[in-house]
Amino acid sequence: MQVWTVSEPGVAADAAQAALLGMIPHLGSSGFRSQALAAINLGLPSGSWSVYRIRRDAPPVCYLSGSHARPDTTPACLHAYRTWLYRHDRTFEALADARQPLQALHLTAADVPDARHRHAIYERHGLRERLSVASSFPDDSILSVNLYRHADQPGFAERELELFSRLAPGLLAMVARQIELCEPVASVPAGLPPERLRELLLQLAPSLPQRELDVCVRLLAGMSHDGIACDLGISATTVKTYRNRAYARFGIHHNNELFALVLQRSGRGG
Known part of the structure; x- marks a missing residue:
């Protein structure tokens, strides 16, 4: 070495x-x-x-x-x-x-x-x-x-x-x-751990499949698409597919809308 x-x-x-x-x-x-x-x-x-x-x-x-x-x-x-x-x-x-x-x-x-x-x-x-x-x-x-x-x-x-x-x-x-x-321009408060993010997302969309949930939690944690792909062992294209499917369930189109939904649900929204 x-x-x-x-x-x-x-x-x-x-x-x-x-x-x-x-x-x-x-x-x-x-x-x-x-x-x-x-x-x-x-x-x-x-x-x-x-x-x-x-x-x-x-x-x-x-x-x-x-x-x-x-x-x-x-x-x-x-x-x-x-x-x-x-x-x-x-x-x-x-x-x-x-x-x-x-x-x-x-x-x-x-x-x-x-x-x-x-x-x-x-x-x-x-x-x-x-x-x-x-x-x-x-x-x-x-x-x-x-x-x-x-x-x-x-x-x-x-x-x-x-x-x-x-x-x-x-x-x-x-x-x-x-x-x-x-990197995403928004982020969730540090006091919301991954387990709590999962709970809030499932409250918003109870039928959210596991992979879509995994992707959304990581987006909320500030990870990039490439980083999520590395973490989950899938391609960046597949990450975007799961993201888009989840956003359709939430009725949103952008990352900032996801952050806003979760913050509002947690009681920390503006």
Whole structure:
């Protein structure tokens, strides 16, 4: 395993510039996750990627994931990771302990210390290596952008690690901006836990199916469509289908209307 501090870039490599320029037109769009990965592949071939925030003693929040030119196994990986494996993941400890704002990490499947983590994610889904750029926050959380090489791909070469160092600051900034643009503009009060949200939604629509309920609870918690897809192990398109069906039952069309309905039902509306 290698861990190093990412310095401020000077003159970026052509491939890094091309990747970042390829992402810019798609910022704020639903196609960002696939188009950004395609742009990264212009100079740094990667079979798949994921973006998530890690917190101590809490399930990670996934913002987006996807694969390039291969079947997408990232929802299954992230669902297993968020359900229980995150409790055993020690691969970010070096980043969490280091007092640096921006760091990169390279590890192979053999570097993953926990056998359950290594088998359920890397061996089961044919992942060979991971490159991560991560930034620490005052609340001890870490935002991580992760690129994966698969078993049918060669390992990352030294020149590619150097390219990643040049790409990493812009990549993380671009992803952070995408998260800001795509997060819901409204949120429910912190005093309403998921269990209470479920109760309120079922009061509004007693026949609401489980999957539609799952999606609505996560929307109310502030998760993006891509994040919900990662969490539930389904596609973002399927998330939107469940959302639309639920909104039809409620007689609404927009996220803000859902927030307003739940706040009114809870007695906290304006």
